[in-house]
Amino acid sequence: MKVATELHFGRAAEQLGISQPPLSQQIRLLEQELGVQLFERSSRKVRLTVAGRLFLDEAQATLAQADHAIRITRRAAGGEIGELTIGLAASALFVPLVSHAISAFRSSHPDVHLVFTELSMPAQRERVAAGSLDIGFVRSGNIPFLPSTVMAEHLVTDRMFVAMNKKHRLAAEDGPIAVSALAGEPLIHYPYEREGFMDDLHRLFSNAGIRPALALESTEMSTLLGLVAAGLGISVLPGSLLRLEVDTLCYREIGDDDALSSMWLLRRGALTNPAACAFMDLLGLT
Incomplete structure (x- = not known):
């Protein structure tokens, strides 16, 4: 998510508190698992591919839904809904x-x-x-x-x-x-x-x-x-x-x-x- 929003491996690694090589390795492993290329890399910039953009949108929606589910569950446990x-x-x-x-x-x-x-x-x-x-x-x-x-x-x-x-x-x-x-x-x-x-x-x-x-x-x-x-x-x-x-x-x-x-x-x-x-x-x- 950080790489997708920053479009810069160095800045993303810094914000995550890790070095760049492990982050790059994780991205490659994810692309191998999905069987698609998520980023177009060059010496000057990083861009999301079409598949990468769709994956980002769906991932953000999934995380938002997960957060919503957590809030709903906590409210139900506290007697606030139901x-x-x-x-x-x-x-x-x-x-x-x-x-x-x-x-x-x-x-x-x-x-x-x-x-x-x-x-x-x-x-x-x-x-x-x-x-x-x-x-x-x-x-x-x-x-x-x-x-x-x-x-x-x-x-x-x-x-x-x-x-x-x-x-x-x-x-x-x-x-x-x-x-x-x-x-x-x-x-x-x-x-x-x-x-x-x-x-x-x-x-x-x-x-x-x-x-x-x-x-x-x-x-x-x-x-x-x-x-x-x-x-x-x-x-x-x-x-x-x-x-x-x-x-x-x-x-x-x-x-x-x-x-x-x-x-x-x-x-x-x-x-x-x-x-x-x-x-x-x-x-x-x-």
Whole structure:
């Protein structure tokens, strides 16, 4: 490369820190190996042949590609590029710790492709264990039941609130409300399996000695709140969802001591995706 760019064996040898004869010998050996003449030599100057010029162009492109491959590999190892798959409970993005971490990760790792999927706890547990999901956010009052290959990291604990239309009889008062006051009220709920938040809900009502009057279910949080706002029933929600403000809705905290629900992060015991490790750093879970 140096001889091709300098077109002078002496200067090229000097820049390479070797004497001229070994350099000339290396060029001759290369020409013999290729079976072509790369340089036209005379007592006055050195010129590239047509084959030499093409060889130089291809060699420079190959070296540039090799440098690019090295940079890409190092960035991938540092979690700067690649893909990060994240499972979400319905309320996960309304937890400030989670939303702030996602925003910070997008700013610091703009070349990582983020894939979000809303999934129930059983589905997240299965996919994290199988490796098709890097991390998952699930809601449960207690530590989730998990296989030995999956770990749960506690993030935050929320109080539970009851959402109702502002004209509902229970909206006339302020302050905490006992879950026993919800007996017989038609309950609009998210249709997750009886695990995670639904398990928290049944436990809460059972401890109060009543059964929830499950009335309607909705797969969309906006629809659920719309049904409550329309007066078709009440809903019990984690406090993080109070950020979803609707003019005709009223929220009251449930005062029972066990009216709690936590957000957990699920991950495999040994993370292999550097991007997932970088995301965990932002959550302070390293």
